[in-house]
Amino acid sequence: MSSLLNLVSLRSDYREPSQSRVISSTILPPPSSISTNSPTGSLTYSQGLTKVQCEIYGPTLDPADRQPAVPTDPSSPTAPLTVTLSLPLSPSNPSKHLTYTLSSSTPPPLTSSVSSHTSSSLLQSYCLSIYRVFSKVVFGVGVRNRVEIRLKVFNDDGSLLSTLINASTLALATSAIPLTSLPISTTTAIFSPTVTQKSGTSTSNNKRSRSGGTVGGKGGMSGKKVTLIDLNLEEELSSGVDSYMVVVFDDDGCLMCKMENRVEVGRFRGMVGEAEGGCREVRGEVEGIMRDWARGLFERREGDGRGLQLLKGRVVGK
Amino acid sequence: MLVVPGQVLTTESGFLRGHGTYVEIVDILDSTDVGGGDDQAEPEIEVTNMMIDGEGGEGCEDKPPPPPNEEGGGVKTTQRLVSSLLGLVHRVNALISVHPLSPLYTASTGDLIVGRIVSVQSNRWQLSVGSNKLANLMLSSVNLPNGDQRMRNKEDSLAMRSLFKEGDLVSGEVQQISSDGNINMHARSSRYGLLQNGLLTTLPPCLVKRSKSHNFLLDSNTPIDVLLGCNGWCWLQRHVDLENRGVEVITVEEIEGVKKVHAEKECDEEVKEDLVRVKNAIEILKICFRYVNKSTITVVYKKSIELGLTVEQMMTGENILECSAGTREAGAKIM
Numbered sequence: 001m002s003s004l005l006n007l008v009s010l011r012s013d014y015r016e017p018s019q020s021r022v023i024s025s026t027i028l029p030p031p032s033s034i035s036t037n038s039p040t041g042s043l044t045y046s047q048g049l050t051k052v053q054c055e056i057y058g059p060t061l062d063p064a065d066r067q068p069a070v071p072t073d074p075s076s077p078t079a080p081l082t083v084t085l086s087l088p089l090s091p092s093n094p095s096k097h098l099t100y101t102l103s104s105s106t107p108p109p110l111t112s113s114v115s116s117h118t119s120s121s122l123l124q125s126y127c128l129s130i131y132r133v134f135s136k137v138v139f140g141v142g143v144r145n146r147v148e149i150r151l152k153v154f155n156d157d158g159s160l161l162s163t164l165i166n167a168s169t170l171a172l173a174t175s176a177i178p179l180t181s182l183p184i185s186t187t188t189a190i191f192s193p194t195v196t197q198k199s200g201t202s203t204s205n206n207k208r209s210r211s212g213g214t215v216g217g218k219g220g221m222s223g224k225k226v227t228l229i230d231l232n233l234e235e236e237l238s239s240g241v242d243s244y245m246v247v248v249f250d251d252d253g254c255l256m257c258k259m260e261n262r263v264e265v266g267r268f269r270g271m272v273g274e275a276e277g278g279c280r281e282v283r284g285e286v287e288g289i290m291r292d293w294a295r296g297l298f299e300r301r302e303g304d305g306r307g308l309q310l311l312k313g314r315v316v317g318k
Numbered sequence: 319m320l321v322v323p324g325q326v327l328t329t330e331s332g333f334l335r336g337h338g339t340y341v342e343i344v345d346i347l348d349s350t351d352v353g354g355g356d357d358q359a360e361p362e363i364e365v366t367n368m369m370i371d372g373e374g375g376e377g378c379e380d381k382p383p384p385p386p387n388e389e390g391g392g393v394k395t396t397q398r399l400v401s402s403l404l405g406l407v408h409r410v411n412a413l414i415s416v417h418p419l420s421p422l423y424t425a426s427t428g429d430l431i432v433g434r435i436v437s438v439q440s441n442r443w444q445l446s447v448g449s450n451k452l453a454n455l456m457l458s459s460v461n462l463p464n465g466d467q468r469m470r471n472k473e474d475s476l477a478m479r480s481l482f483k484e485g486d487l488v489s490g491e492v493q494q495i496s497s498d499g500n501i502n503m504h505a506r507s508s509r510y511g512l513l514q515n516g517l518l519t520t521l522p523p524c525l526v527k528r529s530k531s532h533n534f535l536l537d538s539n540t541p542i543d544v545l546l547g548c549n550g551w552c553w554l555q556r557h558v559d560l561e562n563r564g565v566e567v568i569t570v571e572e573i574e575g576v577k578k579v580h581a582e583k584e585c586d587e588e589v590k591e592d593l594v595r596v597k598n599a600i601e602i603l604k605i606c607f608r609y610v611n612k613s614t615i616t617v618v619y620k621k622s623i624e625l626g627l628t629v630e631q632m633m634t635g636e637n638i639l640e641c642s643a644g645t646r647e648a649g650a651k652i653m
Contacts (some may be wrong), residue, residue: 040450057450058450059450060451061498140340140402142497142498173403176405176422176424178323179402179403180324181324182322251324294405294419298406
């Protein structure tokens with residue numbers, strides 16, 4: 001297996017270890033006829049080659065909620081959420097999806113580990129993580145109301161959970177759902193440069209569960225460990241990657257930190273510090289997407305027409 | 319100013335929080351007086367309490383400030399106004415609010431709205447109004463035929479479909495927004511009620527500014543009545559003149575008779591063309607994302623006549639840009 005870092009310490013996609021992938025998003029226009037069944041907001045979001053679609057429904061009245069109308073406690077804002085996630089069953093058959101729905105009325109899954117060997121348990125753990133993050137930041141949707149987040153994965157090229165969280169954040173903000181802050185997520189891990197074996201070849205492990213520690217031996221690069229941010233699929237499956245973590249930050253600090261295995265305190269602090277820098281970079285990109293979208297609408301409304309142009313006989317914004 | 323959720327709007331006191339904002343109470347640990355501390359160290363901020371917009375002040379009891387640190391450092395409690403939505407900041411004197419650019423309609427009491435009946439229940443109708451919730455129109459919130467003023471009984475409940483049935487368009491006013499966000503409307507006025515023999519067009523609600531009058535005659539030379547719903551649903555019909563009838567007092571029976579004649583009488587070709595031209599004018603404003611009100615609709619309508627365009631020619635690309643010229647200034651006027 002080739003090393004994840006080349007001789008100039010760049011990754012296989014020519015990124016630096018602390019650099020995130022390119023982020024792009026397409027915020028879809030609202031449907032022509034809005035009804036109670038149409039989404040409040042929808043978009044596609046991609047981080048590198050990992051692409052997901054997110055739709056927001058609500059706030060709608062929850063018919064299953066029969067509790068009396070009691071004001072929520074202002075000190076702990078919570079909102080009934082429903083998270084629906086669809087993952088493709090296999091890369092060879094992307095049309096078939098496995099779907100799981102988690103809401104406040106359904107019991108949480110028993111396991112929530114990052115590394116799961118089956119698609120269904122992975123699905124449940126992702127749903128639970130997304131639910132836990134956004135139940136802390138979504139508020140003020142009204143008593144007995146529910147917001148539904150529907151996520152669909154088109155392509156998984158690593159850091160899927162953080163991509164799903166970032167897409168949900170962007171979709172909730174553009175759907176005018178009140179949020180206390182913007183939760184932004186990234187992944188981080190420690191990479192020890194792989195060492196070739198005595199025969200000159202190296203082994204590879206294609207399973208998602210990784211063993212701790214580094215591969216010792218002679219030759220190759222020095223054993224200096226490097227902290228990677230926003231891992232792609234090749235890096236996630238690499239045997240030299242250790243202490244994989246998914247971290248979610250907002251304006252006030254860390255919202256969630258999901259670790260695959262135990263990490264010593266010194267190393268943990270370093271990784272969280274690097275992840276915070278990565279989240280800051282991603283936050284800038286996501287905020288830029290929001291502002292560009294809103295500014296485009298605002299300029300079209302208040303502008304003097306110079307924001308419009310003819311394109312193939314149709315009037316479009318510049 | 320465009321803000322994102324979580325962005326601090328102001329840390330000064332004396333401001334009122336409006337929609338789309340919340341107040342965050344933070345404790346700033348002032349560590350500059352601690353012996354041996356770094357003078358450049360940033361104070362640590364600990365969020366202790368938060369008041370949610372619209373919660374009526376629950377949970378915002380004034381807490382006594384914590385005692386100062388024994389080592390000399392103090393704790394300052396301060397409030398900051400934070401945005402909870404992605405949108406534009408509006409400030410009216412001391413009230414700061416954030417208005418989102420949402421395609422969904424957010425109801426406010428007193429809004430004139432147009433809705434379509436989707437369900438007839440025992441004592442109410444449910445209407446779709448372009449929001450994520452259905453609006454409720456109670457049987458007691460509509461006028462009975464012939465203007466009867468009495469308590470509604472079982473016969474009235476059984477005869478609800480004779481008033482409004484599924485698929486009908488009804489105009490009304492938002493009477494109340496309940497705590498769970500449900501919209502309660504009423505149509506107890508001759509200005510509201512069943513809409514017939516006209517055209518409906520829909521707009522994003524953010525293009526309809528709340529103004530003094532949402533029901534107006536477009537122009538003295540153009541006999542088209544325009545009903546601009548705050549939910550973005552716009553109703554166009556032939557002008558129904560209820561004022562100049564030669565009588566001082568118009569009875570409910572007369573109003574109902576006039577509306578019935580209007581509903582049954584077919585429109586002339588000229589009136590139909592005017593209706594479609596006004597509809598196209600509104601569509602042009604929608605494409606250009608301009609405010610829709612009497613001024614802007616009139617500008618586009620008159621421009622299309624001035625340029626000699628037919629109703630089909632109005633919707634081509636170049637003509638859209640030409641007809642929408644000058645609507646920015648017209649949209650800035652407060653009706």
